[in-house]
Amino acid sequence: MNAEIIAVGSELLLGQIANTNAQFLSKSLAELGVNVYHHTVVGDNPKRLKNVLHIAEKRSNLLIFTGGLGPTKDDLTKEIIAEHLGETLTLHEAAFASIQAYFAKTKREMTPNNKKQALVITGSEVLPNQYGMAPGMYLQKEGCVYILLPGPPREMEPMFVHHAMPLIEAQLGAKEKIESRILRFFDIGESKLETVLEDLIDKQTNPTLAPLAGDGDVTIRITAKSRQQKDAQALIDQMEEQIFQRVGNYFYGYGQTTLMDELVKLLEAKRYTIACAESLTGGMFQSELASVAGVSARFLGGVVCYSNAAKITQLNIKEETINAYGAVSEQCALEMAANVKMQLNADIGISFTGVAGPDSLEGHSPGTIWIGIAVKERPPKAFLLHLAGSRNGNRKRTVRYGCYFLMTELNQASPH
Numbered sequence: 073m074n075a076e077i078i079a080v081g082s083e084l085l086l087g088q089i090a091n092t093n094a095q096f097l098s099k100s101l102a103e104l105g106v107n108v109y110h111h112t113v114v115g116d117n118p119k120r121l122k123n124v125l126h127i128a129e130k131r132s133n134l135l136i137f138t139g140g141l142g143p144t145k146d147d148l149t150k151e152i153i154a155e156h157l158g159e160t161l162t163l164h165e166a167a168f169a170s171i172q173a174y175f176a177k178t179k180r181e182m183t184p185n186n187k188k189q190a191l192v193i194t195g196s197e198v199l200p201n202q203y204g205m206a207p208g209m210y211l212q213k214e215g216c217v218y219i220l221l222p223g224p225p226r227e228m229e230p231m232f233v234h235h236a237m238p239l240i241e242a243q244l245g246a247k248e249k250i251e252s253r254i255l256r257f258f259d260i261g262e263s264k265l266e267t268v269l270e271d272l273i274d275k276q277t278n279p280t281l282a283p284l285a286g287d288g289d290v291t292i293r294i295t296a297k298s299r300q301q302k303d304a305q306a307l308i309d310q311m312e313e314q315i316f317q318r319v320g321n322y323f324y325g326y327g328q329t330t331l332m333d334e335l336v337k338l339l340e341a342k343r344y345t346i347a348c349a350e351s352l353t354g355g356m357f358q359s360e361l362a363s364v365a366g367v368s369a370r371f372l373g374g375v376v377c378y379s380n381a382a383k384i385t386q387l388n389i390k391e392e393t394i395n396a397y398g399a400v401s402e403q404c405a406l407e408m409a410a411n412v413k414m415q416l417n418a419d420i421g422i423s424f425t426g427v428a429g430p431d432s433l434e435g436h437s438p439g440t441i442w443i444g445i446a447v448k449e450r451p452p453k454a455f456l457l458h459l460a461g462s463r464n465g466n467r468k469r470t471v472r473y474g475c476y477f478l479m480t481e482l483n484q485a486s487p488h
Contacts, residue, residue: 457469
């Protein structure tokens with residue numbers, strides 16, 4: 073089965089939103105063993121969409137459309153495809169009832185054009201939309217499979233995983249089980265990771281390895297095929313062990329987790345509380361920490377002390393420390409971490425001070441960062457970073473390094 077992913081929407085061509093749907097679908101289809109040879113983006117134009125359809129049918133036998141299922145006049149995906157296939161549109165009563173229930177629940181008036189979202193191509197298998205209004209569709213005609221999905225990722229992704237993927241698997245008649253596992257690494261670049269694992273990548277057959285650079289970290293996807301799920305998992309386990317022998321010290325989690333997610337899990341496991349003192353990051357660490365569900369029992373609070381005066385008055389940093397060493401210093405970072413820990417009676421204090429950029433500060437170049445960590449019953453430590461990037465890029469990476477360094481320290485500390 074050869075697939076083509078067709079995104080419909082002029083906003084994609086104008087650069088107003090990114091086409092993350094295509095990325096998600098390509099990764100999902102790869103795990104099914106489906107070849108994706110083409111990505112196409114077309115605007116909300118009937119003539120151009122018809123042209124795309126004609127081209128795609130000549131080179132692919134699985135066409136997946138995202139977008140254009142909404143209530144407005146420029147949402148024309150199903151209308152054009154129905155016309156192209158010589159089919160009509162009919163009202164799907166269950167979908168229409170769901171739309172009506174939504175408006176009743178939110179106490180909003182339902183305008184007549186919303187009924188349009190409940191129209192489906194006659195003869196198609198309807199894919200329920202559990203997170204929105206417009207249902208999806210799956211139909212097969214003359215050797216080609218057509219799948220229509222909504223544009224918003226929060227609607228499209230669960231619809232594809234729970235409803236479209238099983239239909240594709242049935243169409244494939246696959247006898248082999250395909251299993252994947254994603255490993256996440258930090259503080260190692262993609263090029264270094266690939267170099268260390270080069271022989272495993274070159275020899276890959278089953279399982280396969282796919283390194284991918286992300287936003288500040290690197291992932292490896294291991295994919296294995298076998299007739300039995302447990303056998304595929306065993307192949308992945310063996311490959312994972314080989315990878316961990318070489319770069320296991322950079323590993324921090326599986327799947328779609330983040331450094332902050334893993335940090336909160338570790339805080340909970342050790343039952344440690346944390347307080348934060350932030351200068352250059354301006355509360356960014358605390359904001360990300362507070363975004364993780366269940367953190368309230370671990371996160372006590374913090375201080376944003378951007379200026380030297382705030383460091384002195386709000387955090388009781390000694391004037392002698394600032395005068396002798398400056399705010400961008402190991403001494404200041406250590407004192408900030410220890411003081412915020414003491415002031416909030418926390419088990420851990422973490423601090424961030426440095427130069428985000430673009431200008432230098434106290435003779436230090438942009439990207440010079442100190443992170444202080446004070447853990448209960450252990451001497452405080454400070455970590456020096458030399459980052460290269462934009463101002464906000466440096467701030468975001470500082471937060472990630474704060475998570476990484478703190479996780480490293482906590483993994484060496486004993487629980488209560």
